[in-house]
Amino acid sequence: MKYEKLFSKIAMRNVTFPNRVMRTSMVSGLTTQEGAVTENLIQRYQREAKGGVGAIVVEAAVIIPSKSPFNLRISSDEFVPGLAGVVQGIQDVNKEVGIGIQIMQHLKLAKSGWRQKVEDFKREDLPQIVENHVAAAKRAVDAGFHFIELHMAHAYVLSSFLSRSNTRADEYGGTLKNRMRLPMEVYQAVRGLVGENYPLGIRINGEDFCVSGNTLAQSAAIARKFAESGVDYISVSAGSRFEDALTPAPENPPDPMSGYSGHRMSPWHWWPDGTHVYLAEGIRDAVRAAGFNTPIITAGKIREPSHAERILQQEKADMIGLCRALLCDPDWPVKAKEGREKELVRCMACNWCLEADSRYEKVNCNRWPEGNLNAPDPFLPSGARTVKIKKEG
């Protein structure tokens, strides 16, 4: 087979993924306003699972009751049957794929421009954050997910504790050791719940890409510590921090995607392919040097199967995270496996999907026929819409 490494299995505790393509978490806007699972949401994951991906991380599920319209929720037991329906729906079309869910506590925002910061949490509020994650993890297990990913990247609570921008004066801020305290407490408590046979991964930023944020120096140290604590994988993302967000328009909350840091998370077409591979590689090297084999996942504008295979062969990462490329063409894995690269419909990194929210739309791809909520099946370049990207360089 042409892409031997990409289509080799990988095991984490009691779960074996059939290949090394991981669909990274992607907010879809397909839930009800209250965050419940819908038929549209199930169909989105079914369409992606049908294309042969090795593991799916279901989108960031909110773990606290505070408002966050059209975001998937795992904040109370009432959401468990719907979430179980997502797992069942995926298994109906693909029995092999590993099915995980990302759990996330967000920082609150207001239209006045106010945003909650880690410094706003009182010392006595912190055990509740740990509890929120444990309760959500229990629901994820009850819903039948095979693994859980703790969201410690981007603009949310745990990443904000990890970041250099955390200036709390107590033992939860300031030094790296202190900044890691709460995320590590969350990890340990969730591990206590799920036990030693259940895969528990984390997603961290390889770099925050803002002046007051973490760089690879800190993220490598963070990764080493989690590897030592037995985390099952480390998914490396980047950016999306509030610290360099643009001043919002009046009556709008701050947008972490608006600044340079925000532009790094899902690299646009003017960034090189594999934008963040060096971050995964740096983290992997640090983790391996410390004696741990923890799988490292890289994502960020990886579009060609040959490129994905090269990254794995060169030992820069252990799994390939695909988000937009799989949204665009969910059959990317099966087409690559069967040598049908000519039939791939390529993501243009135009970020039409990322900007869906600003257009008041559900997340969709500009290459699909207009009005579609999923890629057609089959989907071939002849049936795809053209997205004009100005070539530079």
Ligand SMILES: Cc1cc2nc3c(=O)[nH]c(=O)nc-3n(C[C@H](O)[C@H](O)[C@H](O)COP(=O)(O)O)c2cc1C
């Ligand atoms: C519409 C959209 C929603 C996303 N939602 C999440 C999310 O919920 N959690 C997360 O960790 N990353 C999220 N991401 C980031 C992706 O998982 C991924 O890291 C990023 O897009 C780079 O990979 P790609 O080039 O393959 O898209 C999102 C990206 C997009 C475009």
